[in-house]
Amino acid sequence: MTAVLQKKICMLGGFSVGKTSLVKRYVHSVFSESYLTTVGVKIDKKVVTLPDRTVNLILWDLAGEDDINSLRMTNVRGAAGYVLVADGTRPSTLDVALSLHDRVEADFGSLPFVLLLNKSDLKEQWAIGNAVMEGLQQRGWWVEPSSARTGEGVEDAFKDLAIRTTS
């Protein structure tokens, strides 16, 4: 068996921002309108083929952050990178994502991550200004709008993480 690079990637964000839907879109190319909350963690695998290597992304889709259920930091142990997800129609979820970023960085140091402002298909309800996104990009962050419904921004984000966690 050829050695395959395998990396643990955590999905982090507030509840109902679309973490599970993003994984479903990425791994199974499907999207469901119905919302099913995640309890604990759901683990999926996605094989990413890069020009010079193959990377298995082990996606840890962690239960969303809320007032009662705070992230168990031990679940992030061993992660090579993470995807921060915020819901572009609910500005408060961006604050949750930023706070998660700070907590992960405090416990595990600087890991590769991307920030997705999800639900970009809901343009009429969009509530995060371009200036906010550009401000974060100026800090050198990968910040992109995404949509689990249309697939916008999904593939690119994971591919970028696959490259950065293995180079």
Added chain:
Amino acid sequence: MESLPASLAERLRELTYDEQAVAYLQIDAALTLVGAGGHLDNYGLAAICLGEPAVEQAFFLEGLLPLEETPYFIPSVELDCGRAADVHFHLDGDTVWVLLFDVTAYRDATRRLQQKAYEMTLLQEKEAQLNRRLEDTNRELEASNDFLARISTKISHYLAPQIFKSIFSGQKDVTIHTERKQLTIFFSDIKDFTATTEGLQPEEITLLLNEYFTEMSAIAIKHGGTVDKFIGDALVIFFGDPETKGTAEDARACLDMATEMQRRLAELNVKWRRAGTEQPFRVRMGINTGFCNVGNFGSVDRMDYTAIGAEVNLASRLQSIAESGHIVISYETYALVRDIVAARAMPPISVKGISRTVVPYVVEGVLDEAGRKIEIFSEHMTGLDFYLDPRAVDASAIESIRATLGNAIAALDRRGGQPGPKRVSRADQKSSPSKAGDKAT
């Protein structure tokens, strides 16, 4: 377990090992899977191969080996097969043991509760968001209302107040539409306006005219008249639309307005003369009552709310035959106001568009409540600016007025038939005894 009675030990084995579908993995120091057992098939691990790297056999182990902390526990891990397991790790010497307990039923129950709580929170968030949007929309609405109010206040200065009110209250449609109504129409005009204002700068003329129109409009509005338009120095006002008190009352209101305008004009002329304007405004007025078309005239893009018809033209004509300082009314108006004014018939005239012979009446004074004539003297010409309303004179001033008038007659007698200067100069005016007369008005 050995210390437990056999029956309990067996029952415990059933409750945990069987009902929670316990499975285990054994991993050595080289991270190779060296052992596995229990209900592996429950977790989709039936096909794992011993002797291979552990993380390739069970990918949920990625990143967790070697163990940094013992014991280590990850609750409710949903694996590829869909089952949820509590995963316990512990280190025994160089060996890492991994125990899996099936918690799918517990996970599902927790999910149902969690789901309800999140849906509730999402609803609350949505409600708060909608409220914020509603508040924003309200603020925008208030701002645009304020803007509209400011604009409509500006527009109001271009319209008669009654017309403005009836349009903005929705009573009147802004469409090309006219009605036939009996109106009393008033025309006034400044006699020889061009000659009067010849020596004035345009700015002075503007000031004078604006003051004149402002004062006259205020009197018109006070009496319920609709200020139709200003045409140069002329003023058109009608009574009977959009508000009417009945044809007779409208005509009387118009006459009351006209006499009050005369009074005010006399005061204004005194003021202007004192301010240095040599020639006062001498105003002629004409009033007629009859059926006219009133409403919106013009194009769909630019309309005027006005009255038109032969009866309107007649009011204009009556004004043109009036002496300066006088009011000329038609018989039709006179018939409605004869109990409040004294008037003298003039020679009949004919007017284009009106088949009857028109008999104009020149107003000589108003009547008091007992029907007695109250004479009002109003004569305005070069060298004379005279207005006397005996009712309005203060009793204490009568002697002074009498003296002034006596002096005035004596002065006229002394002057005899010699031609005088064409205009009264300012110097003459200042030394003239007419000042006493001014006071009397």
